[in-house]
Amino acid sequence: MPESSLHAPVLDWYATHQRDLPWRRPDASAWDVLVSEIMLQQTPVVRVLPAYVAWLARWPTPAAQAKDAPGEAVRQWGRLGYPRRALRLHAAAVAITARHDGVVPDEYEALLALPGVGEYTASAVASFAYRQRHPVLDTNVRRVLARVVAGVQYPPQSTTATERRTAVDLLPEDADTAATWGVAVMEIGAVVCSARSPRCDDCPIATLCAWRLAGRPAYDGPARRRQTYEGTDRQCRGRLLKVLREAPGPVRRSALEAVWPDAVQRERALDGLVADGLVDPLPNGRFALPG
DNA sequence: TACACGTGGAC
DNA sequence: TGTCCAAGTGT
CATH class of the missing domain: 1.10.340.30 (Hypothetical protein; domain 2)
Incomplete structure (x- = not known):
């Protein structure tokens, strides 16, 4: 085929x-x-x-x-x-x-x-x-190709050379057609071939899909890393930045202290925001969004 | 190569 | 209710 x-x-x-x-x-x-x-x-x-x-x-x-x-x-x-x-x-x-x-x-x-x-x-x-001929490999396309071509439920954790080769091999020759192909595969991944509950009945390539033909076998590989959030530096950074975003101007340190009780973690997160350029420490001891 | 990086909706 | 997921990038 x-x-x-x-x-x-x-x-x-x-x-x-x-x-x-x-x-x-x-x-x-x-x-x-x-x-x-x-x-x-x-x-x-x-x-x-x-x-x-x-x-x-x-x-x-x-x-x-x-x-x-x-x-x-x-x-x-x-x-x-x-x-x-x-x-x-x-x-x-x-x-x-x-x-x-x-x-x-x-x-x-x-x-x-x-x-x-x-x-x-x-x-x-x-x-x-610009309607050029490039393979677009986002999470949607990777999932569709994993199922249709490789016959597995989910793609690898990070993009592999094999995936890139598959995407290039499938790219239509004509540039404008290739551009539409890319967004079309993405769209199928987004609205039909979803991660949790794929709607194979509505899929235009269900009859060609290796994963479906194999009986939709469950993912069989190393556990996919789950993302933690509660209590993390990431959550702390979000709280701190929210204060800055919603204030009309510079804020006092006390305003930041009020949204995260753990001083050690709070200071670490604040340092991180400053290092990332998301927060400016002002000479007067206040903090602001970067100017 | 793993890991850090926000937020909120769906099941 | 907690887990999973969402058109990735930078280090």
Whole structure:
């Protein structure tokens, strides 16, 4: 069975079933796409939607973003999570303005050099915004390929050379078709071939899926690392930054002390936020979002 | 290569 | 109710 037999059913399904998301509209700029991709890193679409609209209403171009302080980006980020992304998106806007004349670069290597842009995001922007032929390997695509091609329930913990080869092998020859293919496979992973309860009855490639053909065997490998949160430095950092975000200006140390009782952990977390550039310690002993 | 890094919704 | 999961990146 040639792998290209997957193309038509996937592309046909996407043509009629794709969600209407703002960053996919024809008039979405490369900046729009970049903002969406950074926001969507580890964050569900439904939570990104309102944040995305507000962000671009305030900063419709990289130059507009670059003119404001990084702390304003952190504040505007709100409760999306992983606020370092806000800092990096701001830094990317500065870099785009300085190095690329305010235009989001269309070359993969130039994209990869931007802060907060890794292998996936560089491919996504090159593909979705500039219609280039790049394999996009996000968690959705990796899961779909793991099931359809490899016949297993879940992909490996980190992206492997085998997965990259599979993604490249499956890429349609025509660049524009390849770009649509990428977002289409992602969409199947997001709304049909979900992690917990795949809806094989609604899947356009169910009859070609190795995992389904094998009877949907359960994941058989090393335990997937579970993420802890309660009581961690991460939770503490979130509490501290929330105080800064919601204050109109600099805050006293006492305001930070009030949200986390463990002094040792609190100081460690605060030091971490300062080291990450998310918090500015002021000479007067107060703390602020970076200026 | 593992690990750190937020937040909240679903089951 | 606690676990799992969500369009990853940087170190």
